[in-house]
Amino acid sequence: MHQQAELVVVGGGPGGLEAALSAASLGVQVSLLDAGRRPGGQYFYQPPSCIAPYATRRQRKGAKLWDQVRQAGVRIQSETLVWDLVTSGSEKKLYCYDPQGSFVLKARAVILATGAYERPAAFPGWTLPGVLLTGGAQTLLYQGVLPGKKVLLVGTGPLQLVVAKKLLDAGAQVVAVLEGCSTSKLVSKGLSQIGALWGQWERLAEGAGSLATLVRRGVPYRAGWGILAAHGTREVEGATIAKLDSDWRLIPGSEQEVACDTVCIGYGLIPFNTLSKLAGAEQAWRQELGGEVPVRSETLETSVASVYAVGDGAEIGGAHLSRLEGRMAGLVVAARLEHGKDVVQETMAKLIPALRHERRFQRLYEELFTPGPGIYTLAQEDTLICRCEGVTKEKLSRAVENGVGTFVEAKDATRCGMGECQGRMCGHQVAQFIARSTGKTVDEVGLFHARPPVFPLPIGTLAQVEEE
Amino acid sequence: MRIAKRLITEEAITITVDGKPYSAYPGDTVASAIYATGKRAWHRSRSNEARGLFCGMGVCYDCLVTVDGVDNLRACQTLVRAGMTVTTNLESETL
The missing domain is CATH 1.10.10.1100 (BFD-like [2Fe-2S]-binding domain)
Structure with missing residues (x-):
């Protein structure tokens, strides 16, 4: 079975939704492929319907955006994985897999909004049950389940604070939140680049609100600290923590033991760049942007013509930047395909300053919350x-x-x-x-070569497509 | 453990995990349903370790289970259905 679209957007998180919406609003025929059962990606993660009345503001926002996308006429295909992307002539071929099997989707342009996954870093005991990545713990909370009773959070960035607060609200005890970046750096960089924070009220309020709750509830927030090991026979029973130097290496002699049954690790994100790599797009190693990322033009096009990459799958920059990039790529594709010519310029003129401001915030965020090399020495x-x-x-x-x-x-x-x-x-x-x-x-x-299928698929799936 | 404050609006359903009945709610994944009982390990890795949920978003493949005869499904990405039969490759005694 072959399907066709003018534009295929891969990924239904903030960047993909905005890309699909902006292109479809200008008359582009868009298909949006999303791996999830429900729209939103990880950022707008939608809770199960049986506890939906308790959806957060962010989740409601995500549901609203999805509605707009649908109303704009985007063909939405959930539970669909893209496992290969090839160019043949001016056509892009996406090899997809959904619960009904494999199919090929042809398109004139592709916007990759594939998002990111969490950055793990090994330490003794990191494979014990009870050690989770912070985003995974958050998802469990959204499903109405506690990841543990006595939780230690280790890593960096505001997500740690947000999840710590959610854990407290859900009735767990939070032993401590360890932030790899030192207090002095947090303060000095934050103050010296205060302009980058201007206008980021919602984000700052979420972080500050979470921190205030932790302080009020007596949870220690330790900047410049990290984990050395998790202990336990069958599951986590405790952890050794220690002070970190500016490279996030442990300072000998500062070790302390803490009792806990759960360790959440959150060292930020790694871009899911596999599809752009597979398409043959040139990649570069940019540690501060999350690692290996596709090289992009100012219009977010990769080195492969008509393949665009936006959001955390292209460089780690958060949901706001993803949305702006998505909007921009949608406009660029619309213009390329000769839709909505009269409004593209005007809309673009408004987007560019917003993007510039958001990138200032991204750079500050990178400076503070890019883990030092020490996390890889444990x-x-x-x-x-x-x-x-x-x-x-x-x-x-x-x-x-x-x-x-x-x-x-x-x-x-x-x-x-x-x-x-x-x-x-x-x-x-x-x-x-x-x-x-x-x-x-x-x-x-170097890293691994990208080879299809980029996800493990049931045997026979590939043959099914080859025969067609 | 279920979060006490979350009011659940739908009736519980029953799934079977390694022959034992587990109570779950529509919208649960197999992983959240197992986790809710306090059990946090159900998959034996190639290195013979007990594993369960690690990434929680379908990337790490540490939570694999067999559902109704279909092998190697990610428990964190598989929604529960009434009457579903889940089998794991981990019996704690043999570790």
């Missing part, structure tokens, strides 16, 4: 780096001693990155480890 010899294939740091060290110098070589030598997650959990960690051990840059070590 694993001990027997700590797993690759969770799927069970590859320890020791095994990786041995591979490096035997001459392994790139991620791809490490994969061949140890099987790291060959499991179901396709290297999404271990990729950055392995690359950082090899870079550190060999004196190369992460760019030189």
Whole structure:
């Protein structure tokens, strides 16, 4: 079965919704593909209907945006994964998989709004049940379930504060919130770039409100602290924490033990760039933007003509930036396809200053909340780096001693990155480890090659499409 | 554990996990339904460790289960249905 659209938007989070809306409003025929069961992505995560009366303001906003998208005439396909993206002539072919099976979607332009996933970093005990990524803990809370009773949050950025407050509200005890960035840096950078914060009231209020609740409830917020290890026999029973230096390396002698049954780790996000990579778009290593990201023009086009990338899947910048970029890419595509010519210029003129201001905020955020290299130095010899294939740091060290110098070589030598997650959990960690051990840059070590299918698919799915 | 303050507006349904009945609500994922009982590990990794929810968004594949005979489904991405049969590859005694 082949389907067609003028524009295909991949991803139904803030960036994808805005992209679809802005293009469709100008008359472009748009298909929006989303992996989720419900619209919104992670940012506008929609709670189950049975507890929907308790939807947050943000969730209601997301539902409203989705409604607008639908009313604009966008064809919305939920529970749909895109597992390959190829260019043939002026046409883009998207290989998709939904509950009914595989199909191919052809388009004249593609906007990738694939979002990001959380950045894990191994430490002894990080595979124990009870250690979760912070966003995963938040999703559980949205589903009406407590991730644990006594929770330690470790990592960086405002999400930690927001989730800590939600945990308190839900009845959990929060042992502490550890922020990797030091207090002095938070204060000095924040004050020196106060202009970047101007107009960000809603965001600042959410962070400040959460912090105020934590302080009032006596939860310690420790800036310049991190985790050393989680302990427990069957599940988490406690953790060792310590002070960090400016590279986020542990300061010996500052260790403390805390009792907890749950550890949430939130070191920020990694862009999901696999589809742009697969399409052949040039990538660059930009640590502060989340790692490997597609190189984009001012109009958000990748090096592959008519393939655009917006939002956290292109560089980590948060939901507001994603929405602005989505709107812009939608306009650009509309203009390209000769729709709504009279209004594109005018709308664009309004968008550009808003984008510029949002990027100032993005840069401040990066300076404060990009984890230092220390987070990649916590694993001990027997700590797993690759969770799927069970590859320890020791095994990786041995591979490096035997001459392994790139991620791809490490994969061949140890099987790291060959499991179901396709290297999404271990990729950055392995690359950082090899870079550190060999004196190369992460760019030189490289990450995994993108190969279709980019998600594990049931056997037979690929054959089904080939036959057509 | 369910959050006490969240009023649930729909009737509970029953799913079976490793032969035992579990109570769940429409909109639960298999992972949230298992977590709600206090059980936090249900998948045995290749390295023979007990795993459960880690990323919670379908990326890490640590929460794999078999549902009605279909292998390797992510518990965090699979919605519950009344009468669903979930089997795991982890029996805590054998670890």
